[in-house]
Amino acid sequence: MSEQASASSASSASLESSAGALPASFEYGDLTSGEIFWRDHQVWLHEHGYLLRPRFLPGSLARAHWVDDPRNHAVPILETLEVPDDKHITIIVMPLLRKYCQPRFDTFGEAVDFFSQIIEGVKFLHDHNIAHRDLNGLNIMMEGSKMFPDGWSPHHPKLNRDFYSGRARLYTRTQRPPKYYIIDFGISRQYDTRDPPPLEDPHRGGDKSVPEFQLTEAGEAPEPCDPFPTDIYYLGNLILHDFVEGHPDYEYRNRLRGFGFMRDLAKDMTAPDPAERPTIDEVVEPFAAIRRSLNFWTLRSRVVKVRGFPDPRRPLRHWCLRIGYILRRVPAIPSYQ
Template sequence: MFSVPQQINVESDSINERLGEDEEFWRDHYDWLKEKGYQLRPRYQPGWSPSWKGTTKISILQEDYQFSNHPFLLDAVRIRDGKLVMLRRSDPESLSDELKISRIFSSEPVSSDPRNHCVPIYETLQLGHDTPDAPGRNKIVVMPYLVRWNVNFQSVGEVVDFCSQIFEGMQLMHSLHIAHNDVKALNIMMDWFPLYASPPHPSDGSMNRDWSGRARPRSRTRHPIKYYFIDYNLCKQFEPHSNLLQLPGYGGDQRVPEFRRKEMCDPFAVDVYCLGNVIRNKFLVGDEWDAPKYNLRFLNTLVSEMTHDNPKKRPNMDQVVSRFAELRKSLSWWKLRLRVSDRNEHLFFRILFTPTHYIRQTSYIIRRIPAIPDYRIY
């Protein structure tokens, strides 16, 4: 009765003990990237041999067992200062405006705008040749190492901070006449450094990057973080007052009403809908990965407006930011300290964790730690 799982493990080991086709690019450029100042993980070193092979080590417990799960992304260490970065083989400029848009967000005066929540580009590395696996992808952009954002929200104030940041970030994009065109939960990320003692692994965010143990997030209230929009390969900048209409069906969120009706779309109204949908699915109604949360019903009206079936009745991002600012002011200090928990949380855990939460919040009040985190003051 144990033969099937054993066979699955054997097949899995066989797959993981060799590099995938997408990974071979990084192995082939390991030394070149090191010369440029970037160190890849041991798995991508030329001549790599699985650390568990020929030993009694359990393969899945070794870091080099973990493979890259994105064809054009890989993490690295910047050698000069030990900073973690993410490397991306960018789209060819003939295919998308990704590099053009990235330069706008990473250049003055936009880069220093306090509303800027677009992942910056540290530098662009130019390959001296084309690659047969992905013709035209001969540039590698270096970005901050970011992690998934929707983990371990503890209080209403922490959710308010998240909403404030992503609203102002999208407001800045739209003020530059740039539509993101692929707003979804996976395209919002956060800085790992304040929240974790050790960085989470890119393949499994529940583990440390060196696979030494569990990645344990700290309190966002005590360790405020910055959130970022990523993935600009569908972004488009429009001329002011130009014809904004686009064909439906682009991006990762296919629930947009205009898409279902096969109507021409205002991309800025679509961005508003998709951003509202992120909040609705991750906090208010839940989805297949996240349960709905308690104590966040004050978001219902604004999110309903943002996801209105008629795009002309949705607020623009200036209106969203303004309405949310008023909503934020209306929340009492006690409301902001309330615990955010899953609605399907077992009664035992609610009884266990709720008193601990309010003891912690009382300690924050005594120490004058604000209910709404602010990464700018740290």
Template sequence: MDDFGYSLEVKLTDEELARYLAHKRRWCDFQPLLESRGYRLPKQYHPDRASAWLEAPRAMSRNHMCYPHLLHGTRISDDRPVMLKLSRTDLWEATIFEHLSSIPDPDNHTIPLYDVITPPSMPGADTTDQWCIVITPRLTDCRNRHIDSLRDFVNFLSQVLEGVCFMHRYNIAHTDVARTNIVWDARPNPPDPSDAKGKSSWSEKKNLAPKKYYFIDFGLACSFSSFEERGLVRGVCGQHRNIPELSEEIPYDPFPLDIRQLGEMLKRDYTEVYVGLVFLEPWMARLRDDDPAKRPTAPEALAGFQMLVSTLPEEKLRARLLGRNEWPYGRRILMVAMFLWIVGNASFLWWNWDRFDMSISQTLVEQR
């Protein structure tokens, strides 16, 4: 599995290969500027090696095909791993990112912004070929398992809801609320005791400091100057394409879209994956209502979730959250299935014993 969670190799079409090579050439072109600003790229992106990209293989891992605009790097001053993203200047992603990052608010779950670097425009380039580079810390993707207990899940979802409330409060809709666009920072946690003494126990792990979660990727975000200026948008966007209002022709409100996307993420990536989240279903059904007007606002969704959580006993919050494919959960299902099989067969024998007894007796008589 690669750094983006994929391992499958895919074959590139001519168009995909051209896009891939164009981004790689840009990274090579921008390498001297980034180095001068304090960011080191991998060695293969040095301009002297740019010609190697012309011979790039058509078969490569899926992340190289899907994410050539993303690159891992290092901040030279402290060797801090960073993520660099090429963003078109005409899409306003960097502007929205800078605005959100600058707001001091306890509900602000925007990933810290290290830098926005705008290379000089190429002669004759149009606005769709002008780029800036957004630089953030490289954190851990939520596609990796990031929750162990129900308390961990509550902490995660509380922060996600706070982040959506924050964006909506400042009249920004993310429009791509998905697990892949939420990352977490594990640095506040103390060193894992397993480093020196073997694997740490469950009781040790559950005492680690709560994770801090952040939203990333504002490439599809919609920004409005005030609540009164909010408007409708068009377009089929985001990673959840089963949302009824998405349309290229009929305009829709992007703020209820965030709420529906949150509900889709919870259903697909959490309630269908983990055992013990049934208590969320009535609340989550409101988030996933097909009528955008019937969905709760972000503050209403947060308040509803907090009310649900307040009723949970402490022992349940401390309990380990089991995946549906984990052995303890699967073992219970297997034991129930075996019990039902035994009971079913015993009942069948009980009700048909006279018939079997008669058949056995007849067989013995015939043998004599």
């Protein structure tokens, strides 16, 4: 996949890899004389693994590419706007998203839904030979419009859209399930084949701990490596740091209690030797088994931090709300679909 920044390319004839095409749910103006060449050669370019921006595509191809598959958790592109007074700039319009963990997860069932969606999203990418190459917690976000029916302030997500009239009204993830999205495809790539595995020079993203990116014992630069096991490491490390063990630098702030059921799988995913890590297909099956093993009360139970000052009123409020869910037969594991 070409860099996401290529959508803001300096030339109207710039190309994106076929995995990086922008969904076209809108119409463009007439093509200029200089653009007709690209329209007429789009089939030939597509055969060689490149897809032109939707402006140059036949409508059926543009609408059919990528877009409506529910397994797709890549952030959607709603529209592109060409700046009239600067041909070198294109504005990309995306949904307003929130950090995936804000507000906090209320129940274990909500967290299990998060794991399910992100594993599904990574599998979708890998099934299309796309390696994200920077799957850290900052690049996974949440579409929260159902949870926040009146919106929120982009400057301060806990407040109303106008920023000064109070806290934003919200529902829990159980009441209004969100969809989680993978963002920032700036260093992502799509490959023609994974047999033999593609080898890429290390490109360090937000998570600097990738074992295969470290200097050798002799201080030499690391060798080119397969980016797909690195994606698995990123995902496993996110689960370890944000749920199971806490980040080594911020353990006091974000370590949660009770996620030991994900430890063994996350440890396998973060094996120091990339060859020993499971593929995403080999993650799906054991995770499904973990999901099936969690009982009703675990899934309904409240997620709490290891440290902090407990509020004795919170468990009572929690179970009063949960009993209401049970009586109304609201699923313990939410589903955005």
